[in-house]
Amino acid sequence: ETGVxxxxxxxxxxxxQQVTLRxxxxxxxxxxxxxxQALGQGPQFxxxxxxxxxxxxGNFPPRFSGLQFPNYSSELNVNALELDDxxxxxxxxxxxxxxEAFFGQGTRLTVV
Amino acid sequence: xxxxxxxxxxLTAQEGEFITINCSYSVGIxxxxxxxxxxxxxxxxxxxxxxxxxxxxxxxxxxxxxxxxSSLHITASHPRDSAVYICAVLLIQxxxKLVFGQGTRLTINx
Numbered sequence: 001e002t003g004v005x006x007x008x009x010x011x012x013x014x015x016x017q018q019v020t021l022r023x024x025x026x027x028x029x030x031x032x033x034x035x036x037q038a039l040g041q042g043p044q045f046x047x048x049x050x051x052x053x054x055x056x057x058g059n060f061p062p063r064f065s066g067l068q069f070p071n072y073s074s075e076l077n078v079n080a081l082e083l084d085d086x087x088x089x090x091x092x093x094x095x096x097x098x099x100e101a102f103f104g105q106g107t108r109l110t111v112v
Numbered sequence: 113x114x115x116x117x118x119x120x121x122x123l124t125a126q127e128g129e130f131i132t133i134n135c136s137y138s139v140g141i142x143x144x145x146x147x148x149x150x151x152x153x154x155x156x157x158x159x160x161x162x163x164x165x166x167x168x169x170x171x172x173x174x175x176x177x178x179x180x181x182s183s184l185h186i187t188a189s190h191p192r193d194s195a196v197y198i199c200a201v202l203l204i205q206x207x208x209k210l211v212f213g214q215g216t217r218l219t220i221n222x
Contacts, residue, residue, distance in 0.1 A: 002157070033209055042116075042198060042214040048207050056207025090155060092210060099143035099162065099202050101210060105154035 004029075004093050006104035013111050018079045021107045023091035025072040031096045032074045034066060037088040037106075046089075049074060050096055078109075086111045115139045118199050118213035126221055131186040133216045135199030138180065142208070146173050146184045147198040149215070155198070158184070189220045 003026035013019050025032055031050045035043035045058035049068035063079040072093070078085055088108050094101040116137045125131055135144070146158045159166050159173040161182065166173050170189075175182040186193055199213040 031208075035210075035212070042212040043200075045209050045211065048209050050207075056209050058209075096208075100160050101145060101157070101200075101202070103147070103155040103157060 002102040002104070004091065004102045004104040006089075006091055006107050008107060009105065010108045011110070013081050013109065015081055015083060015111055017081050018077065019081060019109060021076040021078075021089050021109070023074045023076070023093070023104055025074070025091075025093035026102065027072055028095055029072050029093035029102070032068055032072075032091055032093045034074075034076045035090045035092070036060070036085075037090060038084075039087070043088075043090055046076065081111045083111050085109065114214070115211050116199060116201055116213040118197075118216050120216060121214065122217045122219075124219045124221065125189055127190060129189050129220075131189050131193070131218065131220075133184045133197050133199075133218070135182045135184070135213055136180060137182075137199075137201050137211075139201065139211070140204040141201040142204045143202040144175055144182050145200040145202070145210070146182070147200060149196040149198060158197075186218075191220045191222050194219050 005024045033048035034046040037043040048056040052068045065077045068074040088106045090106045091104045092101045143162045148156045161175040170187045172185040196215040198215045200210045
């Protein structure tokens with residue numbers, strides 16, 4: 001039990017639709033990062049939020065956006081879904097300045 | 113070249129064998145994580161290292177900061193150890209994000 005919960009666990013969407021994935025972190029985890037893991041690949045960094053502001057972004061287009069809330073939960077939003085967005089989406093949270101990270105179980109998104 | 117490289121990418125062994133998975137990185141880090149991922153995707157954190165060696169049951173993880181290299185060892189391997197093992201480093205610069213290796217798929221046959 002990591003204390004990091006992602007929802008939903010599985011999701012099927014149609015190309016062109018929008019999706020919101022959620023991550024609930026432990027109290028005090030003011031840093032949350034999101035990753036996309038395509039089948040057979042390692043997770044790729046999408047972006048990171050620290051105290052509700054984005055402080056790092058990977059090589060993903062603007063249709064990938066996020067929010068972090070004061071209650072340590074966060075969202076990943078993807079607009080205009082494409083087939084290649086089908087992947088496992090992971091969130092990881094930690095307390096800024098500390099090195100131990102905690103991982104959610106992931107949301108598997110399938111775009112058809 | 114990826115900032116984090118793992119080897120081998122795939123490893124098949126017989127039950128009872130000693131397993132070693134390697135991770136090399138090219139960036140400055142504050143910590144290195146070894147993670148286990150089973151089919152279905154959920155990630156379990158096995159170790160977090162910033163120096164030296166850690167042991168938990170049949171698992172041992174080592175890190176050499178000077179050589180920028182870490183190894184994960186499994187002694188007396190068992191079919192239930194079959195999973196993808198991922199090395200992830202926490203960058204010391206910038207946004208201090210996690211950078212993941214591509215994973216090593218381990219299969220232990222009975």
